[in-house]
Amino acid sequence: MEISEQKVVAVIMVGGPTKGTRFRPLSFNTPKPLFPLAGQPMVHHPISACKRISNLAQIFLIGFFEEREFTLYVSSISNELKIPVRYLKEDKPRGSAGGLYYFRNIIMEDNPSHIFLLNCDVCCSFPLTNMLEAHKRYGGMGTVLVSAETANQFGELVADPITKELLHYTEKPETFVSDLINCGLYIFTPDIFTAIQEVSTHREDQANLRHLSTFEALQSPTRAFPLDFVRLDQDILSPFAGKKQLYTYETMDFWEQIKTPGMSLKCSGLYLSQFRFTSPDLLAGGDGTRSALIVGDVYVHPSAKVHPTAKIGPNVSISANVRVGAGARLINCIVLDDVEVQENAVVINSIVGWKSSIGKWSRVQADGDYNAKLGITILGEAVMVEDEVVVINSIVLPSKTLNLSVQDEIIL
Amino acid sequence: MKALILVGGFGTRLRPLTLSVPKPLVEFANKPMILHQIEALKAVGVTEVILAINYQPEVVLNFLKEFEAKLGITISCSQEKEPLGTAGPLALARDKLIDGSGEPFFVLNSDVICEYPFKEMFEFHKGHGGEASIMVTKVDEPSKYGVVVMEETTGKVDKFVEKPKLFVGNKINAGIYLLNPSVLNRIELKPTSIEKEIFPKIAAEEKLYAMVLPGFWMDIGQPRDYIEGLRLYLDALRKKSSTKLATGPHIVGNVLVHESAKIGEGCLIGPDVAIGPGCVVEAGVRLSRCTVMRGVRIKQHTCISSSIIGWHSTVGQWARVENMTILGEDVHVCDEIYSNGGVILPHKEIKSSILKPEIVM
Numbered sequence: 001m002e003i004s005e006q007k008v009v010a011v012i013m014v015g016g017p018t019k020g021t022r023f024r025p026l027s028f029n030t031p032k033p034l035f036p037l038a039g040q041p042m043v044h045h046p047i048s049a050c051k052r053i054s055n056l057a058q059i060f061l062i063g064f065f066e067e068r069e070f071t072l073y074v075s076s077i078s079n080e081l082k083i084p085v086r087y088l089k090e091d092k093p094r095g096s097a098g099g100l101y102y103f104r105n106i107i108m109e110d111n112p113s114h115i116f117l118l119n120c121d122v123c124c125s126f127p128l129t130n131m132l133e134a135h136k137r138y139g140g141m142g143t144v145l146v147s148a149e150t151a152n153q154f155g156e157l158v159a160d161p162i163t164k165e166l167l168h169y170t171e172k173p174e175t176f177v178s179d180l181i182n183c184g185l186y187i188f189t190p191d192i193f194t195a196i197q198e199v200s201t202h203r204e205d206q207a208n209l210r211h212l213s214t215f216e217a218l219q220s221p222t223r224a225f226p227l228d229f230v231r232l233d234q235d236i237l238s239p240f241a242g243k244k245q246l247y248t249y250e251t252m253d254f255w256e257q258i259k260t261p262g263m264s265l266k267c268s269g270l271y272l273s274q275f276r277f278t279s280p281d282l283l284a285g286g287d288g289t290r291s292a293l294i295v296g297d298v299y300v301h302p303s304a305k306v307h308p309t310a311k312i313g314p315n316v317s318i319s320a321n322v323r324v325g326a327g328a329r330l331i332n333c334i335v336l337d338d339v340e341v342q343e344n345a346v347v348i349n350s351i352v353g354w355k356s357s358i359g360k361w362s363r364v365q366a367d368g369d370y371n372a373k374l375g376i377t378i379l380g381e382a383v384m385v386e387d388e389v390v391v392i393n394s395i396v397l398p399s400k401t402l403n404l405s406v407q408d409e410i411i412l
Numbered sequence: 413m414k415a416l417i418l419v420g421g422f423g424t425r426l427r428p429l430t431l432s433v434p435k436p437l438v439e440f441a442n443k444p445m446i447l448h449q450i451e452a453l454k455a456v457g458v459t460e461v462i463l464a465i466n467y468q469p470e471v472v473l474n475f476l477k478e479f480e481a482k483l484g485i486t487i488s489c490s491q492e493k494e495p496l497g498t499a500g501p502l503a504l505a506r507d508k509l510i511d512g513s514g515e516p517f518f519v520l521n522s523d524v525i526c527e528y529p530f531k532e533m534f535e536f537h538k539g540h541g542g543e544a545s546i547m548v549t550k551v552d553e554p555s556k557y558g559v560v561v562m563e564e565t566t567g568k569v570d571k572f573v574e575k576p577k578l579f580v581g582n583k584i585n586a587g588i589y590l591l592n593p594s595v596l597n598r599i600e601l602k603p604t605s606i607e608k609e610i611f612p613k614i615a616a617e618e619k620l621y622a623m624v625l626p627g628f629w630m631d632i633g634q635p636r637d638y639i640e641g642l643r644l645y646l647d648a649l650r651k652k653s654s655t656k657l658a659t660g661p662h663i664v665g666n667v668l669v670h671e672s673a674k675i676g677e678g679c680l681i682g683p684d685v686a687i688g689p690g691c692v693v694e695a696g697v698r699l700s701r702c703t704v705m706r707g708v709r710i711k712q713h714t715c716i717s718s719s720i721i722g723w724h725s726t727v728g729q730w731a732r733v734e735n736m737t738i739l740g741e742d743v744h745v746c747d748e749i750y751s752n753g754g755v756i757l758p759h760k761e762i763k764s765s766i767l768k769p770e771i772v773m
Contacts, residue, residue: 397424399421399422400424410771412428
């Protein structure tokens, strides 16, 4: 087979329900990977980015959500993009590398020369084609996408500035190691499976050597894991660093992790501003005459109805069947399916849950600090905010009716 | 005879417990809330119970199937498509309630716990010959509620006053009614309030009578009242010299312990505690004014008061849990943690102390 015809596959790790308490209350109603950012499910963004790679044979989603949660999405996206997208359910937690290894036979079906591994909750520009070229130049087993950033966390990786080789990797350092962070996006050659196998075997040998039962191994201070639980960071990146096997590719664009609802609002905005360059036809336009006045980057689902006297944006995403009444004002918010925003209501820095209702002249807002616990106001599914009520910096769980104003509160 | 239990919606006031289990099935004194009512109705000869329920009716009905057979009573559901208020559900269930016999039917608010003196209420109803009877209960702070103003001797209801500013009486609606089928002719199938729209009309025609509820009463729809309600319930058991109450050197006051629960050495349990099936209370534990749901493990030397510990949770060693701490299902409190009023959603681990009341999502 010629090099130019070698196939490539992508694997997206989507996680599972037991790990998702940080995404509450939105995760009560939808698996995090399907939560919409800029009008599309979270997982859709890495999937569309993968579609741009030439010779892409298949896309696999690996997680431990129930299969039925992904059936509809997977079949519709496969049809839309004309490429097979499959959801593979892990039977038990195997770690970020263990899951990849467990499904190696399916992943290697088309005999791909390269495997992209992405984390679903990463928000970035996905420079996959350039990264693949770099990876081929380096000639190693794997390439990690890295970003120089020290705003929220300490960098974990040290890379050679000339060769870009990954020299050192530390998980969650508490002192300064470097300013490069792991972006959660990788390219591997099929050698990765051998490397993962080696880790399991080595661990088995160690256990045998010390005559430890699995139970004892779990109790010991070194906390050895079950043999088939392999973590990508600590078990692969760390030991293989500095051995001319792993390299880095740096992105200069935006990069964020979507761990909380607040971050999902921030990332929705980042994708909306990216649409301005990549797919401007997805963004809404309007000048307040025949359709609502649109400011900045805004997505409006075709089935949504927005009154011409409403003013929308910047950074607003409006989902299916939403009705926005006369004189309403929406700024920096995500409005989910079937919501009704009534006349003259104001929504700022908030996420309004499916089927909720925002009353006339009511005000739903927050300070807009994406990292603070109550920095973005979140209304769960079917929350009714009555006329003229004010909701500030609060989180409201599903099916509540607010007839009194609230501030800085979590309403169960 | 028939009965309608107004179960309603999502039970949001009893979250985080109702995030895991629909409210009627949340246990109170080791028995699902709705079963307390259904058993009392059966005892007075009710043959069919209709649940006016909006949320997860299948889950509730499924659970109650085995009791249908055991108790010999029919249980069915009436599900609202849109909120109908406190009277609308009666109109919705009209066809199920009217069977041509002309017999009155009971209506209960599902959050109410009391001694359910249904026989006495039936006699009272027959005695006055009016169209409707309601139970009222005496409270200390009537202005927090709607007050029923009535003639002391006959019980004839004069009027209802919502949250009165001046004292007009100290009896409030206890949420238990016995109605003649003709009442249904007064209720349209739309959102309607029984207290604001229906009862005042019947009272104006001098056909509404109120009976003062003997014994205790509590609306256990929120955690603080649930805990107080348990105290009242267990106190009533004590007055009847019930054998259900636990005894022993490690028991103080009124305590309910399920037969499958295990209690270790050196514990002091009570007053006002209910311990559910399969619980393990290790040595040296102090429990007071709390409910421990099915499958909970409380580790050694821990002290818990005025709290509710949700199903299958664990509380670590030397922990101190108090002041309205509510643990949802499958919550794990680590060793030596202090929780002052923490409200913890299901499937969480608490690794650091909670010094002031806080919701942990």
